[in-house]
Amino acid sequence: MPLYYGIKLKLHPQVYEPAEDTFLLAENLAMKKGDLALDMGTGTGLIALLMARGFRFVLGVDVNPLAVKLAEENARLNGIKNVEFVLSDLFERVSGRFDVVTFNAPYLPGRVEEPIDLALIGGETGREVLDRFIREVPGYLKPGGVVQIVQSSITGVEETLKGLRRAGLDGKVVARKHLFFEDIVLINGYAR
Numbered sequence: 001m002p003l004y005y006g007i008k009l010k011l012h013p014q015v016y017e018p019a020e021d022t023f024l025l026a027e028n029l030a031m032k033k034g035d036l037a038l039d040m041g042t043g044t045g046l047i048a049l050l051m052a053r054g055f056r057f058v059l060g061v062d063v064n065p066l067a068v069k070l071a072e073e074n075a076r077l078n079g080i081k082n083v084e085f086v087l088s089d090l091f092e093r094v095s096g097r098f099d100v101v102t103f104n105a106p107y108l109p110g111r112v113e114e115p116i117d118l119a120l121i122g123g124e125t126g127r128e129v130l131d132r133f134i135r136e137v138p139g140y141l142k143p144g145g146v147v148q149i150v151q152s153s154i155t156g157v158e159e160t161l162k163g164l165r166r167a168g169l170d171g172k173v174v175a176r177k178h179l180f181f182e183d184i185v186l187i188n189g190y191a192r
Ligand SMILES: C[S@@+](CC[C@H](N)C(=O)[O-])C[C@H]1O[C@@H](n2cnc3c(N)ncnc32)[C@H](O)[C@@H]1O
Pocket: 016, 017, 018, 019, 021, 022, 025, 040, 041, 042, 043, 044, 045, 046, 047, 061, 062, 063, 064, 067, 088, 089, 090, 104, 105, 106, 118, 119, 120, 129
């Protein structure tokens, strides 16, 4: 069974397998010790399980039921108890405010035909899921809270920064990794 940053992970063919984008987030987590963290689009649950090391409680969310089930299994496998996973389309079934919210967002344009497509396809333009997330996330951040978004340069980093500004957050690119035909970018948005 593969080990990521000390976490044992069971994988599933219909759930996103941690990759370069996941690792960029994992290596730059805003792990200021805190009370509550939310991992949107949790996939295998890896980011939520890593955040559970620093936060009192972590909520992981995914719209893919297979991801929610797998993340729960991975929490059990690692004996991590201060984490819960829920099936939700973005914030539909989330309440409360968090110190840190993470989202490694889907970004390709297209149509979702099977669960694994949810990991990559962000609607017809590729930005629909991300834009909706950016509009809604300020309502789930505590004052001084941070949102961490991983996306591809293909999806428009400037658009994300503008969207964050419009939503009342101060956005900043904090890490970047060059792959073959794109940059993977980590953007932090700070609540005032
Ligand atoms: C690129 S994968 C990232 C998975 C994991 N966080 C990681 O970094 O390895 C994006 C995840 O977002 C989920 N997702 C896509 N649209 C969503 C939505 N509307 N609400 C919640 N999760 C969503 C997908 O099912 C997928 O698990």
